[in-house]
Structure formats: structure tokens, C-alpha cells
Amino acid sequence: MSTSRITLAKGLNAGLRAAMEQDDKVMLMGEDVGRLGGVFRITDGLQKDFGERRVLDSPLAESGIVGTAVGLAMRGYRPVIEIQFDGFVYPAYDQIVTQVAKMSYRSQGKVPLPLVIRIPFGGGIGAVEHHSESPEAQFAHTPGLKVVACSNPVDGYWMIQQAIASDDPVIFLEPKRQYHADKADLDTSVAPPPLFTSQVVRRGDDVTLLAYGPMVRTCLAAAEAAVSEGRSVEVIDLRTLSPLDMGPVLASVRRTGRAVVAHEAHRNLGMGSELSARITEECFYSLQAPVLRVGGFDTPYPAARNEHHFLPDLDRVLDAVDRSFAF
Amino acid sequence: MKLDDLLSMWRIRALEEKIRDLRLEGPIVGSVHLANGQESVAVGACSQLRPQDALYATYRGHGWAVARGVPPREIFAELMGRVTGVNGGRGGSAHFSAPQHGFHGENSIVGAGAPIAVGAALAGKYDGSRRAAMTVFGDGAINQGAVAEAMNFAAALGLGVVFVCENNRYSELTPIDDMVAEPDLSRRASALGIPAVRIDGNDLAQVRTATRLAVEAAAAGRGPSFIEAHTQRIVGHYIGDSEQYRPAGELERDLVVEPIARLTRELLADGVPTESVERCERRAREEMETAAAAALRDPLADPATAKEHLYA
Structure with a gap:
């Protein structure tokens, strides 16, 4: 080892x-x-x-x-x-x-x-x-x-x-x-999962957070913070964006009934749009709320002084979780 | 020898003319770009390529494929969307490839083949094979950034790329002279440190000599070369082009100097019997009729297979 x-x-x-x-x-x-x-x-x-x-x-x-x-x-x-x-x-x-x-x-x-x-x-x-x-x-x-x-x-x-x-x-x-x-x-003695698979990186029962790349860390922090509010948040690291590995996503959303997608990319026509559509098509009757998207704004990426306004952070992710529960 | 050259050029001309007929009659659908009048560049350049060398052509590439040895029957089938096409009908007129013949594909993004040829030449350096890579493009492509990037890349790393610029005077449908301040396009290459020549592309001997030297340089590890071959297309940019941009009298002058007319005159002046010269055209046309008829009988590609080969 x-x-x-x-x-x-x-x-x-x-x-x-x-x-x-x-x-x-x-x-x-x-x-x-x-x-x-x-x-x-x-x-x-x-x-x-x-x-x-x-x-x-x-x-x-x-x-x-x-x-x-x-x-x-x-x-x-x-x-x-x-x-x-x-x-x-x-x-x-x-x-x-x-x-x-x-x-x-x-x-x-x-x-x-x-x-x-x-x-x-x-x-x-x-x-x-x-x-x-x-x-x-x-x-x-x-x-x-x-x-x-x-x-x-x-x-x-x-x-x-x-x-x-x-x-x-x-x-x-x-x-x-x-x-x-x-x-x-x-x-290095532990074999990795196949490349084109998504992984559940935190188990939870109330809502599914979908993220990849830099937003996984933010979503894990949000899930931890949500514990104090009595919410059990599942986090999935998508890992593969094309092809999408919808199996773990759909299984999770069917159980939790809620989904929030988070990415830094512009929200309009971002990965969240496709994920939202596929979840809605595949498990419409399991959903307690619409699939919500957290993303960068639909503007050019800002100068460094303002990038903290642009980048989705823990609060924006938790706001979306709250909106999901408010339905 | 010269009669063989005439036959080779007639094969391309007859293929293109048969393609035109099939496009107008219906079996070929969609845009098609023909290379009538430019046959000598393809025939001369490909005669100097070795089987292991790679050729990257453009959407005006049917003739280059024929010169590389791709069977016309498979080309006709490809253009007619037949399952027997060189790419099973998935490539079409502007995008077919036949790597088994050293024909690594046409390309309808002007200039995009140039950097790819650089990679093939880099592979030839790495694996010790010194296989050359030839990329052919038109005069319009000289203004593409990718071509400049590729020429500098090849020059900086000393890679065996043969850049062939077929200057047919038109950047698609606009005179190239209106699009550049320096009409000597070869100077783009010399500015980057690449040996460059300008030749009469209608003269097979000049094409052969320039290409032979370039392929020899590539094979010897002496780096890239650039050939600006002056030529003319005696048909439209695409089938259906009204060619309003042509000045009066230009086509008539081109029809005198284009390579098949030129070589025919030379052969007759050399005393070759008219019958032998005419037999080249007749034989080429018969071959293409046979190939096209066979391809026409083949089944169309099955739409149910449309998702195959998207991934390895």
C-alpha cells in the first residue's frame, strides 16, 4: 500500500x-x-x-x-x-x-x-x-x-x-x-471508480445537490451548514458532464424529491439547464419542487475586485435549498 | 509517360464532370465543390508522395483523393450517401477521408488541415519514420490564422510539412488580390523561415520538381517547404455558382492554359497520334461511368446507424 x-x-x-x-x-x-x-x-x-x-x-x-x-x-x-x-x-x-x-x-x-x-x-x-x-x-x-x-x-x-x-x-x-x-x-492500492461515472460524496435524505469541479467543495460546506437547520443534504459530484451519468442522480432525486444544481458557469443554458430538463423528464412525479439552478450571472466574468459577487458561494447554494423547501 | 499523366488528369476531370451530372440529376444531394482546371497540381504533387506520407486536403479534394489512389467507385458512393462510400456515406463531398490510402481527409474549415499536418509531421519525427505530411489549401486560406500558426510551428520545430498553396486567384468568390496587399503569397512562408517557391501549377514538371525537393527535405529532416502553385478553376466555386465575379474573357484565357488543354497540345506537337490522346479522355470517362453506375446500385446508408462511431 x-x-x-x-x-x-x-x-x-x-x-x-x-x-x-x-x-x-x-x-x-x-x-x-x-x-x-x-x-x-x-x-x-x-x-x-x-x-x-x-x-x-x-x-x-x-x-x-x-x-x-x-x-x-x-x-x-x-x-x-x-x-x-x-x-x-x-x-x-x-x-x-x-x-x-x-x-x-x-x-x-x-x-x-x-x-x-x-x-x-x-x-x-x-x-x-x-x-x-x-x-x-x-x-x-x-x-x-x-x-x-x-x-x-x-x-x-x-x-x-x-x-x-x-x-x-x-x-x-x-x-x-x-x-x-x-x-x-x-x-494508490484502492481502485478508482470508472471515469464516466458520477459519485455520491455525501449522503443525505432531504435534497440533492449536484455539482462538479470547484463547486463540489462549496456544496459540501453547504451540506454541513444545513445540518444545523435540521436538513440532510445529499451531494453528488457529477465528475462527467458528457456523457452525463444520470443513474445516481435520478436515484437520489427519486428519494429526496428535491434537486439543486450549482456551477460557476453562466446559468443560462449551463449544465444546470440540461440536468433540470432530464430530471424533470425522468422523475417528474417524485419532485416536491422544481429543479433549481445556482450559477454565475449571465454577464461577462467580472474584474478581480468583483468576482466574489459573481461566484456562487455557500449562501447562494443554501438560499436555493431554502427556495426548494419553500415550495 | 506524358500520356499516363494525361490519363491521370482526365480521370479527375471525368470524375468531377460525372459528379456534376449526378448532382444536377439528383443522386448527389447538397453542396459540391469541383476542381476542374486544377488537376495538374494534385497529379504532380501526389506523384512525389510515398505511401507512408500523409495528405491533408480541402473540400475541393476529390481530385487529390483520386491522385492518392482512392477508388472512384467509393468516392461516387460516398457522395451519393451509399453504405459502400469511402466513409459509409457519413463524410460526403467535403469531408471524406481514406487513411489507408494516405488521404487523411478533406476539410471544409479553410486552413484547418494545416496544423493537423504539423502533428502528423511531428509524429514522423518522433517515431523516426520521417514520414512527410502534405497540406494543400487555397489562396484564401493564406489569410487564416491557423495556417500562420501551423507554418510557424513547423518552422520552429523543423518539421517535415509540405505546404501546398493552390492559388486559383479566388478566395472563394472574391479575387485574392483584393484581400491581400502582398500578392506574392509565398512571402508569408519565407518570412517565417520556410523555403518557398512560386511555380506554374499548370506545368506538371514544375509541380513534380518542387514537390520532390520538398518531400526530400522533409524525409531528410530538413524541415518544412512551401509551394505556391498558380492554377485556375474553370468551373464555379460550387455547383450552381453564377460566376458573376469573373471578368470578361478570363475563362476563355484559362481554357487555353489549363493543364489538360496544355498537355494535349504538347503531346500532339510531340507527334503523338490524335487517337492515343483522345483515348485518354474516352477511357477515363468510361471508367467513371462504370464506377458511378456501380455506386448508384448500392444501398443508401441506414439512418438507424446514425449514432455509430460517434465514439471509439
């Missing part, structure tokens, strides 16, 4: 290292990922240990980076690319949506694309616009992509390895404000 106490950044770093040790076709590419080890230090030390060929510093050109990764994947490599900040994925949006997502389908499966696009996402670090965004719904909306988000160090370690092992292109979202926050015990 090997147990260590790690941050999300260390978990991802160790996961990347393990994947590179297991398969020499795995290579990393992105802006400043090599010599520097990435602006968030997720690839720290990997170029030193695996060499410049397998940890490649790329030009500052996101469309070029993703396109190059497509060509590598078509030729048998398993590229893992880092988009330095969430908003920088927009220059690469064309390649991801028009090329990455469609290669397997168009070619009748002759050209699978084992490609991982790592995106540090979300706010809370005092960065500027385009450095704090949550673009997940735009990719979850695109057939042919898979989209996952890790929320904690242990998932970071396992999920990145599972994403790299997947033969499909995976958009891999990392909550950047959690990179160096909480630590958790990683026991």
Missing part, C-alpha cells in the same frame, strides 16, 4: 507521470509546460525526467496546438495538451469542435482520437477575464467530445490517467482555485 497526502496539483502531476511511465506514446504539449512546468506547475519536473520530446513547449498558438495534437493522435500518439487558461481555449474552439469532435464519426471509427485537452477552469484566483471562465457547456453540447471535471486530489490522480487511456477525445477540466488548496490522502 502506498499512501501520500497530496494537493490536486500534485495529484494531477503524479497521474500524468504514471500515464507517461505506462505508455511511451503519451506526450505532453502546451505553452510553458516544459522547462517551466506550466504556469500552475501541473507538469513540474516532467520534462526533466521524460525529455523535451515527450514534454514539448509549443508556440503560443492554441489552434496550432490542438491541430498538432490531432495530427499526432491520428499517427498513434496519445497527446495530452494543456490550455493555459480556460479562455485561451476559444482560439482553439474551431479545431476542437470542427475537427476533434468529428474525426471518429466521419471516418466510421477508422480514425479514433485518443487526445486529452486539459483546461484549468473557473474563477476565484483573482485573475482577469478570459482567465476565470467555465466553458464546459459549450463542449458538452458538441457530439463527439467527452467532458469531465475533477474536484479533488484523488480524483485528479486517477481521472487524468483514465482520460489518457480513453480512445475518445476528452476535455479535462481542472478547478484551478483548488490546485494548491486542500490536501487529501491518496491510497
